[in-house]
Amino acid sequence: MSDDVAMARVELLDVANAPISAEAYFDGGDPGPIVAALASVPELLGPTLGFVGAALGDGAAASRHKEFAILRTSVLQGCRYCVTAHTAVSLDAGLDVAEIRALRGDVSIESAFHDERERALIGWIDAMAGATGPVPDDxxxxxxxxxxxxxxxxxxxxIGATMFLNRFATGFELPTSPDVETRLASAGLT
Amino acid sequence: MTVVATAGPIADAIAAGELPGRVWLYSNYHCNLACSYCLTESSPRSERRQLTPELMLGVAGEAAALGFTGLGVTGGEPMLLAWLPDTIASMAEHLPVVVLTNGTLFVGDRIKRARPLARDGVAVQISLDSHLSDVNDMARGPDNFAKVVEAVPQLIALGVRVRIATTTAGPLDDPALEPLKELVLSLGVAPEDHLVRPIVRRGRADERGLGVAAVARDIPSELTITADGAYWGSFGPTVRAGRLDTDLLITRTVLPLSVPANALLSAVRGLPPGNDANLGIR
Known part of the structure; x- marks a missing residue:
C-alpha cells in the first residue's frame, strides 16, 4: 500500500496489490496516484491512459500550448492536484514563472503574455474550459x-481529457507528490 | 442443454491446454463456519458479496457457448443461499457443475434441500480434513466432523454424487491420510472422488502462516467470477485482514463472459508457466 493511501478517497494500489492484468503499469515502480487509483478497474487502464496520453502528449500543437490548455483548464476547474502537477510540467515545457502565475490566475494574462496569438489562444481555452454554451463569436x-x-x-x-483528470483527481482527493511540492516551493510557485 | 462451442478463441485455448476448462463462481462470501485456513476469511459476519441466480445462470450459458467445459460454485458457504440448489440444477443444463460446501447444512430434515442436486452433471464436494473428529473440528469448527459423516451417506442415498476434499498442511501423499481415505470410502465415496490438496497461503491462512506460498504462475488459471469482478483462479479473490485481494484481479467486467475470458487468456499468454502441478493446487 502506498504511503499516500490515507489521503485519497479510494485505494491507491501498489505493486503488491496491482491486478495481474495491470502489472506492466507498475513495472517501473510507483506509477503515480492516477494509475494507482485507476488500477482497481484494470480494464480501463489501457483505454484511459491511451486516450489521456494521446490527448496530452505530442501533437500538432506545441507542448507549450498544450500546457496552456492543461494548466488553464485545471485552474478553471479548481483541481489542486492537476494545477500543482502541471505547474511543474509547464516549467519543463519552458514556460517562465510569470507566465505560469498568469495562467494560474495570480496575475493578469495581459501582464505576462504579449503575443497576440497566445492571448487569443488563452481566451479561447477559457471559453472552452471555463464556461458553458457556445464559444462567443469574437x-x-x-x-x-x-x-x-x-x-x-x-x-x-x-481540454476534455484534462477536465476528466480534474474531476478524477479532485473527486478522489488524489495526493500530490512531495517531490513536486518541493520543486514548486523552490521555484516560488506553491 | 446448451450446445458447447468447439471452435473459437476460448474453445481453442481450452483444447490446446492453454486455459483450464472450468469457470468458478463465488456465489457468496459469508459462511456458518470460520475455518482456520479459510482463503476468504469467511464467517457468519463476513460481507456477503453475493451473486444473483440470474447472473450465475448467465455465466453458465455463456461459458458453454464460449467452449468452457465445466462450472464450479464456491464461497463462503453456498448452501446458505436458499435458492442455490435449484440454480445449480439449472446451471447443469448448460455444463457439469461441482458445488463446494462444508456439508453441515444437510443434516436432519434439511437433507431435503439437496434433492435438486440429485441429477446428472452435478457433484457436491464436501470438506473433511481428518478421520479424527477433534483434529478436523479444530480447524473447521465444533461438530463439523459429526455433521459431515451424517450428511454424506444421506446425500448419496438421495442420489447425489459426493466428492470429498481434504485440505492439508502436510505432504499430499502423507501416509497419515490413510485412515481418512478409509473413512471416506466407508461413507460411500469412490477413491477417485476424494481430493487432497494443500492449504494455500492466502487469506486467513496467510495471516496465520499456514500452507504453501503461491504466486499467480502457481495457481491454475481458471476463470473465476465474483461480485467484485473476474479473477485468475479460484484462489484469486481472497480476503486478508478484511481487504479483498486484487493481485489476481483480471477485470471488473463479468458479463458478457467473453470479456473476462479473453482478458484472462491475454494474461495467461503474457506469463511464463507456473508450478501448479508440483504444488498440487486445485
Missing amino acids: VWTSAREHWPAHVLVELSVT
Whole structure:
C-alpha cells in the first residue's frame, strides 16, 4: 500500500496489490496516484491512459500550448492536484514563472503574455474550459485568425481529457507528490 | 442443454491446454463456519458479496457457448443461499457443475434441500480434513466432523454424487491420510472422488502462516467470477485482514463472459508457466 493511501478517497494500489492484468503499469515502480487509483478497474487502464496520453502528449500543437490548455483548464476547474502537477510540467515545457502565475490566475494574462496569438489562444481555452454554451463569436474569430482549425480541435481534446483528470483527481482527493511540492516551493510557485 | 462451442478463441485455448476448462463462481462470501485456513476469511459476519441466480445462470450459458467445459460454485458457504440448489440444477443444463460446501447444512430434515442436486452433471464436494473428529473440528469448527459423516451417506442415498476434499498442511501423499481415505470410502465415496490438496497461503491462512506460498504462475488459471469482478483462479479473490485481494484481479467486467475470458487468456499468454502441478493446487 502506498504511503499516500490515507489521503485519497479510494485505494491507491501498489505493486503488491496491482491486478495481474495491470502489472506492466507498475513495472517501473510507483506509477503515480492516477494509475494507482485507476488500477482497481484494470480494464480501463489501457483505454484511459491511451486516450489521456494521446490527448496530452505530442501533437500538432506545441507542448507549450498544450500546457496552456492543461494548466488553464485545471485552474478553471479548481483541481489542486492537476494545477500543482502541471505547474511543474509547464516549467519543463519552458514556460517562465510569470507566465505560469498568469495562467494560474495570480496575475493578469495581459501582464505576462504579449503575443497576440497566445492571448487569443488563452481566451479561447477559457471559453472552452471555463464556461458553458457556445464559444462567443469574437473569441472564436480571434482564435481562428491565428490558429488552424485542426490545432483547436486537438486542443479541445486536450481540454476534455484534462477536465476528466480534474474531476478524477479532485473527486478522489488524489495526493500530490512531495517531490513536486518541493520543486514548486523552490521555484516560488506553491 | 446448451450446445458447447468447439471452435473459437476460448474453445481453442481450452483444447490446446492453454486455459483450464472450468469457470468458478463465488456465489457468496459469508459462511456458518470460520475455518482456520479459510482463503476468504469467511464467517457468519463476513460481507456477503453475493451473486444473483440470474447472473450465475448467465455465466453458465455463456461459458458453454464460449467452449468452457465445466462450472464450479464456491464461497463462503453456498448452501446458505436458499435458492442455490435449484440454480445449480439449472446451471447443469448448460455444463457439469461441482458445488463446494462444508456439508453441515444437510443434516436432519434439511437433507431435503439437496434433492435438486440429485441429477446428472452435478457433484457436491464436501470438506473433511481428518478421520479424527477433534483434529478436523479444530480447524473447521465444533461438530463439523459429526455433521459431515451424517450428511454424506444421506446425500448419496438421495442420489447425489459426493466428492470429498481434504485440505492439508502436510505432504499430499502423507501416509497419515490413510485412515481418512478409509473413512471416506466407508461413507460411500469412490477413491477417485476424494481430493487432497494443500492449504494455500492466502487469506486467513496467510495471516496465520499456514500452507504453501503461491504466486499467480502457481495457481491454475481458471476463470473465476465474483461480485467484485473476474479473477485468475479460484484462489484469486481472497480476503486478508478484511481487504479483498486484487493481485489476481483480471477485470471488473463479468458479463458478457467473453470479456473476462479473453482478458484472462491475454494474461495467461503474457506469463511464463507456473508450478501448479508440483504444488498440487486445485
